[in-house]
Amino acid sequence: xxxxxxxxxKTSYREDSQTFxxxxxxxxxxxxxxxxxxxxxxxxxxxxxxAVLVPFLxxxxxxxxxxxxxxxxxxxxxxxxxxxxxGAYATYKLSTSFPDISILIHILLAGGITAVVGMLFGxxxxxxxxxxxxxxxxxxxxxxxxxxxxVPWFYNYSASGQITAPERTVLGWFVTGPQxxxxxxYLVCLVFAVGLAWIARNLTRGTxxxxxxxxxxxxxxxxxxxxxxxxxxxxxFAVSSFFVGVAGALFFSVYLGAAEVGEAFGINKSFLIxxxxxxxxxxxxxxxxxxxxxxxLLPVLLKNVLVGTLGWPTDLAAHIELMIVGALIxxxxxxxxxxxAQLWRLTKEKLRLWPFPH
Amino acid sequence: MTPTTSTxxxxxxxxxxxxxxxxxxxxxxxxxxxxxxxxxxITLRFGGVVAIKDISFDIREGEIRAxxxxxxxxxxxxxxxMSGFYVPQEGEVWFRGQRRPQMKPYEVARLGIARTFQNIAxxxxxxxxxxxMTGRLTxxxxxxxxxxxxxxxxxREETWHREKVEKIIDFLEIQNIRKTPVGRLPYGLKKRVExxxxxxxxxxxxxxDEPMAGMNVEEKEDMSRFILDVNDExxxxxxxxxxxxxxxxxxxxRVVVMDYGRKIGDGTPDQIRSNQQVxxxxxxxxxx
Amino acid sequence: xxxxxxxxxxxxxGLMAGVMYALVALGFVLIYKASGVFNYxxxxxxxxxxxxxxxxxxxxxxxxxxxxxxFGTHLDTFGWTLPAIVAIALTALVMVGLAIAIEKLVLxxxxxxxxxxxxxxxxxxxxxxxxxxxxxxxADIKMLDVGVxxxxxxxxxxxxxxxxxYGFYIDRxxxxxxxxxxxxxxxxxxxxxxxKQGRALRxxxxxxxxxxxxxxxxxxxxxxxWSIAGFVALVAGIMWGSKxxxxxxxxxxALKALPVLMLGGFTSIPGAIxxxxxxxxxxxxFEFYVGPLVGGATENWFAYVLALxxxxxxxxxxxxxxIIERV
Numbered sequence: 001x002x003x004x005x006x007x008x009x010k011t012s013y014r015e016d017s018q019t020f021x022x023x024x025x026x027x028x029x030x031x032x033x034x035x036x037x038x039x040x041x042x043x044x045x046x047x048x049x050x051a052v053l054v055p056f057l058x059x060x061x062x063x064x065x066x067x068x069x070x071x072x073x074x075x076x077x078x079x080x081x082x083x084x085x086x087g088a089y090a091t092y093k094l095s096t097s098f099p100d101i102s103i104l105i106h107i108l109l110a111g112g113i114t115a116v117v118g119m120l121f122g123x124x125x126x127x128x129x130x131x132x133x134x135x136x137x138x139x140x141x142x143x144x145x146x147x148x149x150x151v152p153w154f155y156n157y158s159a160s161g162q163i164t165a166p167e168r169t170v171l172g173w174f175v176t177g178p179q180x181x182x183x184x185x186y187l188v189c190l191v192f193a194v195g196l197a198w199i200a201r202n203l204t205r206g207t208x209x210x211x212x213x214x215x216x217x218x219x220x221x222x223x224x225x226x227x228x229x230x231x232x233x234x235x236x237f238a239v240s241s242f243f244v245g246v247a248g249a250l251f252f253s254v255y256l257g258a259a260e261v262g263e264a265f266g267i268n269k270s271f272l273i274x275x276x277x278x279x280x281x282x283x284x285x286x287x288x289x290x291x292x293x294x295x296x297l298l299p300v301l302l303k304n305v306l307v308g309t310l311g312w313p314t315d316l317a318a319h320i321e322l323m324i325v326g327a328l329i330x331x332x333x334x335x336x337x338x339x340x341a342q343l344w345r346l347t348k349e350k351l352r353l354w355p356f357p358h
Numbered sequence: 359m360t361p362t363t364s365t366x367x368x369x370x371x372x373x374x375x376x377x378x379x380x381x382x383x384x385x386x387x388x389x390x391x392x393x394x395x396x397x398x399x400i401t402l403r404f405g406g407v408v409a410i411k412d413i414s415f416d417i418r419e420g421e422i423r424a425x426x427x428x429x430x431x432x433x434x435x436x437x438x439x440m441s442g443f444y445v446p447q448e449g450e451v452w453f454r455g456q457r458r459p460q461m462k463p464y465e466v467a468r469l470g471i472a473r474t475f476q477n478i479a480x481x482x483x484x485x486x487x488x489x490x491m492t493g494r495l496t497x498x499x500x501x502x503x504x505x506x507x508x509x510x511x512x513x514r515e516e517t518w519h520r521e522k523v524e525k526i527i528d529f530l531e532i533q534n535i536r537k538t539p540v541g542r543l544p545y546g547l548k549k550r551v552e553x554x555x556x557x558x559x560x561x562x563x564x565x566x567d568e569p570m571a572g573m574n575v576e577e578k579e580d581m582s583r584f585i586l587d588v589n590d591e592x593x594x595x596x597x598x599x600x601x602x603x604x605x606x607x608x609x610x611x612r613v614v615v616m617d618y619g620r621k622i623g624d625g626t627p628d629q630i631r632s633n634q635q636v637x638x639x640x641x642x643x644x645x646x
Numbered sequence: 647x648x649x650x651x652x653x654x655x656x657x658x659x660g661l662m663a664g665v666m667y668a669l670v671a672l673g674f675v676l677i678y679k680a681s682g683v684f685n686y687x688x689x690x691x692x693x694x695x696x697x698x699x700x701x702x703x704x705x706x707x708x709x710x711x712x713x714x715x716x717f718g719t720h721l722d723t724f725g726w727t728l729p730a731i732v733a734i735a736l737t738a739l740v741m742v743g744l745a746i747a748i749e750k751l752v753l754x755x756x757x758x759x760x761x762x763x764x765x766x767x768x769x770x771x772x773x774x775x776x777x778x779x780x781x782x783x784x785a786d787i788k789m790l791d792v793g794v795x796x797x798x799x800x801x802x803x804x805x806x807x808x809x810x811x812y813g814f815y816i817d818r819x820x821x822x823x824x825x826x827x828x829x830x831x832x833x834x835x836x837x838x839x840x841x842k843q844g845r846a847l848r849x850x851x852x853x854x855x856x857x858x859x860x861x862x863x864x865x866x867x868x869x870x871x872w873s874i875a876g877f878v879a880l881v882a883g884i885m886w887g888s889k890x891x892x893x894x895x896x897x898x899x900a901l902k903a904l905p906v907l908m909l910g911g912f913t914s915i916p917g918a919i920x921x922x923x924x925x926x927x928x929x930x931x932f933e934f935y936v937g938p939l940v941g942g943a944t945e946n947w948f949a950y951v952l953a954l955x956x957x958x959x960x961x962x963x964x965x966x967x968x969i970i971e972r973v
Contacts, residue, residue, distance in 0.1 A: 013520040014513070076762055124954055127961045131684045131765045135904045136957060139950035150941035202508040206516055207498040214481050214492050221479035224441055225555065226467030226496035235502060267898075271769060278766060283483065312715040315785060322777030329770025333763055334755040 036190055041183040049182035050255075056296045057189035058250045063276040063288035064200050065243025070274070071282035072204055073236035074216025075125050079137035081269030082144035083241050085261050086114040087248030089154050092163040095176075095253070096156060103168035103176060107192070107249040114245020115238040117144075122237030126230055129219075141267055148261040162260045165253040176253045185254050192250060196243055201285050203239065212236050213283070244273075275325060279332050281341025290340040298325070381418075384611070391419030393452075394595050395440065395563055400449035402435055409435040410446065411619045417563065422589055422596045424606045427616035428639070433599045434476055436616070437567050440597070441473050442466030454562070468496050470562035474552045474569060476599075482541035486551050489540050490526060493558025494519045523558055530554050530584060546577040553584060557594075564588065566598040570605055578602070582609060607631070615639075651812040656934045657927050662820030664926020666885055669827045670903035671910065671918035672834070673878040678912045679851040680871040681753070684765045687772035689897040691741070691876060694779045696883030696892040698740050700790050701783040703733040708782045730792035734880070741876030749869045776897065785894070790887035794822050823885040830881060831915065834874070843870060851913075905953035910964055917964050925949045 010016040020026040044053065062084060069075050090110035095103055121140040125133050148154045155163050167177030174180045175188045203209055211232040214222035223229050252259045259265070272295065280291020299321055306317040336342055381391045395417040402410040410432045417423045425433050438444040440451070442463045451458045453469060461469075472493065481489050497519065500511035527533055530550050535543065540551060549569060556564055569585065570578045582605060588594050600606045606613060607627040615623035615636045623629075623636040630636055670692060677685045685691075701708065705724040713721055728736070752771060756764055795818040802821075803813035838844035849857040850867045858864060886896050903918075906925050910917025929948040937944045 013517050013524070016520075076765075124958045127959075128957045130762055132908060132957060132961070134762075134765065135908055136950070136954045138901070138904065139947060139954040142947035142950050146943060146946045150943065199506045202512070203502075203506055206505045206508070206512055207495060207500060208502060208505055210484070210488055210492050211495060213484050213488070214495075217481035217483050218479050220443075221475065221481070222492075224443060224463045224467060224473065224479075225492060225559065226464045227492075228462075228464045239502075271773070274766070274769070310716070312712075316711055316715055316781065319777045319780040319785065322773050323781065324777075326770045326772065326774030326777060329773070330752055330767050333759075333767045333770065334752070337759075337763060 033194070036194075037187075041187055044182045044186050046182045049186050051300055052296060054185050054189050054255050056293050057186070057193040058247050058255055059273065059276060059292040059296060060193050060289045061189075061196055061250065062244050062247035062273045063280060063292045064196060064285065065240045065247060066273050067277045067280075067282065067284070067288045068200060068204070068212070068243065069236050069240035070277055071284065071287075072209060072216065073212035073233065073240075074219075075122075075233060075236060076131065076134040076274075077137040077140075077240075078134050078267070078270045078274065079121060079140035079144070080244055080273040081265040081267060082141040083114050083118055083244040084248030084251060084269060085144050085148055085265035086117050086241075087111060087245030088252035088259060088265065089148050089163065089261075090114065090245065091249040091253050092156075092165070093154065095166055095168060099166065099168075102170065103253065104170060104188075107246055107253070110249040111242040111246040114248065115242040118237045118241020118244070119234050122234055122241075125233045125237065138267075141270055145261050145265060148265075160260075162258050163252065164258040165256075168253075176257070178257065180254070188254055189250055192246060196246065197285055197289070200243070200288075204285065208232075208235060216283075275329055277339075278329055279339050281339030282337070284339070284341035286344065287339050287341030290344070294340065295325070388590060389420045389593065390611070393417070394419045394454060395597075396452035397436075397440070398450045398452065400436070400439055400446045400451070402432075402439055402444055402446045408619050410439065412448075413614075413616070413619075413621045414449075415614045415621065415624055417595060417597055418612075419595055420589070420593050421611040422585070422598065422609055424610035424613045425597065425599045425616060426601075426603070426606055426613060430618075431616040432619040433616055434567060437473065437565055437597075437599055440565060441471060467559070470559075471565065472556040472559040472561035472563075473565035474549070474556050474567055476567040476571060478545075478548045478552055480540045480548055480552055480555070483539065485537050485539055486532060486543070486554075487523065487527075487536045489551055490523045490554045490558050491519065493555040494523065496559065523554075526554050526557050529587070530557075546573055546580075549573065549577075549581065550584070553581075553588075557588060557592075560592075562595065564594050564596045566596065566600075568599050568601060570600060570602055578605060585609060648812070651810055653931070653934065655812075655814050655816075656930045658814060658816060659820070660927035660930030661923055662816065662824055662926070663930065664923035665820070665824040665827045665919075666882070666889075666922075667902050667906045667925055668919045668922025669823070669830070669878065669882045669885065671906040671922055672827075672831065672915065673875040673882070674903055674907055675910075675912065675915055675918045676834070676871055676878065677875045680847050681850075681868050682761060682764070682854075683753070683768065684761065684912070685875065686765060686768040687775055688875065688879060688903065689901050690772040690775045690779075691744075691879035692883040692886065693892070693894065693897040694744075694775050694883075695737055695741055695876065695880035696790055696887035696896060697779045697783045697788070699733055699737045699792070699880070699884065700788045700887070700892055702736050703728050703730065703792070706783060711784055712781055734792065734884070737880055738877055741880055742873045745869050745872035745876050748872055749865060753868055753872075754865065772897070776894070787891050787893040788887075790884065790892050792884055792888065794819055794884070794888050796888065817889075819885070819889055823889075826881060826885070830878065831919065834915070847871060902949050905949040908953040908957055914964075920964060925952065928952055 010021065015021075020029055040053070062080060066077060066080050069077050087107075087110045090113040091103075091106050094101075094106040094109055098106070117140075121137065124136050128136055149161065152161075155161055158164075165176040167179065168175060170184075170188065173184045175184050204212070211222070211227045212235075214225070214227050215229060215232050215236075219229060222232070248265065252264065256264060276291035276295050277288065278291070279294055280289070281287025302317055302321050302324070303314070306312045306320060307314055332339055381389070383389055393416045396414075397416070398414050400410055400413050401408070413436070425436060427433050435444060439446050442458075442461050442465070445460055453471075458466075458469070481492065484492075498515055500515050504510045504512040527536055530553065532547065532550060532554065535547065540548065543551065553566070553569065556566075566585070570581050573581060585596060585598070586609065589596055598606075598610070600609075607630075610627060612624070612626055613630045614621060615630060615633070617639040622639055623633045625633070670688060673688045673691070674685060677683055677688070700706075705726040705728065707713070707721045707724060710721040713719060748771065752767060756767055797818060799816050799818045799821060802816050807813040838848055846857070846862045847867055847870065849860070849862055850864065854864065857867075883892075883896070890896070902925065903922075906918060906921040908921075909924055910919070910921030929945045929952075932948050933942070933944050
């Protein structure tokens with residue numbers, strides 16, 4: 001009886017096209033934000049930050065980025081890991097070359113650089129489609145990882161071949177480096193995640209979002225009604241890569257602190273993000289967060305159950321995790337191709353009618 | 359409302375050249391202006407197959423122009439040439455008094471040519487409202503940054519175009535399905551949404567590829583009424599391909615008849631009815 | 647002259663590697679032609695087949711790791727070793743079982759989905775199989791030996807030594823692989839041309855609807871084609887496994903079949919072979935000439951970038967049919 005739209009009237013088109021047309025949804029959203037910004041930073045500890053919340057936020061950003069490309073514009077990419085690496089190495093080079101400039105600006109610039117690289121690898125999308133393109137994006141994945149591995153300039157000729165985030169502060173708080181506190185890590189990622197989600201929402205509800213979806217649903221028809229496929233696809237690649245680049249930058253500088261490219265940004269990273277998008281829901285902002293949460297929590301949960309409770313060795317647990325994730329992907333594609341987001345919508349639909357479903 | 363478009367006196371001569379046909383007013387009071395689109399000696403080949411052979415015809419401002427012919431006559435290919443999707447090997451397309459250079463389909467759309475498709479080409483993953491809004495994409499001017507921040511022109515544009523689109527939604531009587539995903543709609547409604555999307559572009563020339571294919575009698579009547587209303591109220595020039603002879607004769611001002619890629623007739627419905635070649639090739643064979 | 651001979655040796659070795667790529671690519675083409683599914687899991691299937699083969703041959707207890715962890719037992723092997731030929735036959739049976747399971751549990755429920763959804767489902771399948779292989783047989787690197795000769799071909803070295811003054815180093819395993827691949831292709835051609843099932847398979851590849859309407863069971867065809875692909879994966883797994891051990895990277899090497907397919911076109915068996923040879927030779931030559939200048943290991947990406955560039959200019963591949971778009 002609580003979740004209702006009755007009496008929630010719209011008197012202008014502007015009101016009708018807002019993000020949360022239902023008052024209750026809006027309140028829920030504000031409440032979530034309030035908890036995220038005001039409550040969690042006070043109670044967060046290192047375990048929760050490192051095991052759950054920070055990776056969740058970072059992966060959410062990456063999933064948002066891939067969702068824009070795959071879920072909205074319909075271009076499947078298997079190069080997400082490689083593009084995250086671009087963001088990471090760009091941040092590393094920028095922050096070590098210009099230590100006086102705020103790391104936040106470096107992270108945004110890294111996103112911009114990734115956007116350019118993404119557009120470059122997006123060019124073939126004009127000629128090739130579907131899984132041809134998916135395989136072509138593997139070229140980006142393998143080439144970029146190789147590049148950062150083999151060209152010492154990218155890792156400042158360090159002997160280990162690793163990159164290590166320099167210590168940087170924002171408003172006097174450490175946000176990168178070993179002295180960073182859990183709340184600081186969390187808040188930096190939260191600000192980026194919320195800001196980028198807002199941007200993603202704006203883009204997808206307006207002109208460019210419709211162009212992307214038109215290309216996704218029927219590219220020939222889209223072109224005939226006036227969508228330039230070149231610009232539509234390239235903006236999708238650019239925007240998506242920007243998000244992914246920022247995610248890569250945060251993943252390296254805030255979350256990991258040090259990274260080796262093959263380890264941190266290998267092909268499995270690409271798949272992981274793709275899976276988040278599929279499980280969360282293709283073409284859904286909320287779904288990107290839901291999918292990221294799901295695949296961040298699942299291993300933590302499995303580890304607690306299999307290793308913690310049953311006492312199984314970790315490698316066995318890891319292999320079981322592979323099986324479960326793989327099976328889940330198949331199950332989701334069969335049962336609910338629109339993922340958790342659609343399940344959530346259906347639940348709300350039921351709730352709206354509850355307790356009088358007829 | 360019975361569509362009885364009159365036969366204009368100026369059009370009685372089937373061999374009349376374009377310049378001989380003067381702008382005039384039809385018996386039901388619609389303005390027919392000068393030549394809007396002029397197809398000159400169009401030839402289209404796929405490999406060795408000739409889909410269209412040396413066809414010329416024109417479309418005048420304000421009229422409803424039909425292209426008919428049996429299956430495989432090349433009607434849809436002709437429409438694809440008109441919308442720039444196929445590039446003919448020979449011939450010229452003139453639009454609004456200028457020769458149209460070779461263009462990408464999306465550039466053609468920006469000239470003010472919108473169309474519907476024989477096999478509905480809607481965007482299934484989007485709502486009815488979003489589908490119709492895509493019709494106005496060519497008019498959207500806000501930059502990516504403005505859209506990202508939902509600021510300035512981005513928001514104003516959205517509201518402004520939404521108002522325009524709502525008028526079309528009212529006009530086509532599809533208010534109650536505006537938020538429904540298109541994929542869930544029945545066939546007849548999909549056709550109507552597709553018409554709405556094309557109309558949203560406020561085209562100079564509206565092309566309808568078999569707008570009534572697969573519809574029942576009631577839906578056909580609705581669609582005929584909408585087509586006539588669009589032509590009447592907005593003065594939109596309409597080119598349509600149709601199979602249903604009855605509908606074509608009732609709706610259109612002038613008819614082009616194609617058979618095996620050639621033009622075998624061109625004129626008012628009455629002239630077409632009495633054209634022996636047309637009767638042989640089309641009516642006599644395919645009419646049921 | 648010396649340089650030229652080196653290069654020639656690189657080319658020959660590239661051709662041999664190319665045959666291996668073609669072998670995996672063949673599995674992709676078969677499934678794609680018959681069911682329109684782009685089976686990303688083909689590489690992992692090769693890994694899985696090789697793992698199973700080694701496990702059966704050495705009499706490993708399946709799931710030993712998990713059983714031990716659960717019940718505190720110390721199971722390891724049954725204490726026997728199977729002759730290679732028996733193990734291969736059993737593994738082939740396992741692959742047929744796998745094909746049936748995939749059809750029943752996955753494909754049946756995804757009929758009429760768009761190709762890209764099916765593609766993503768096979769990625770999920772790949773993860774599942776990878777996990778399953780590890781859980782069943784353990785994740786350690788295993789040696790695979792079914793009696794395929796290995797090591798330098800002395801005869802060839804002597805002959806080339808006499809002819810050119812420079813002895814070519816070619817692994818006998820590669821020669822065998824090439825021969826086996828050729829036989830496999832020939833067998834598949836015969837199968838699809840002269841057997842009832844083969845004709846049904848081609849009919850389905852041509853037109854699903856029409857094939858259904860003349861009474862061909864689509865589900866049977868799918869099981870059949872996935873079984874064949876499983877068998878091809880087994881052969882590829884044996885060859886790759888004998889060469890460099892059975893380990894996870896085997897499934898990544900198998901991924902190179904993807905650019906091979908992009909070159910050759912997804913529907914063409916000759917394309918798969920030619921594409922495989924081009925990629926094999928191309929990446930070896932590139933590594934030989936350019937590799938030393940840029941730090942090596944260019945084989946990781948060369949195939950993909952080559953295919954990418956190629957596709958931009960010829961989207962349908964070498965042998966694919968030209969696509970005419972319609973509305």
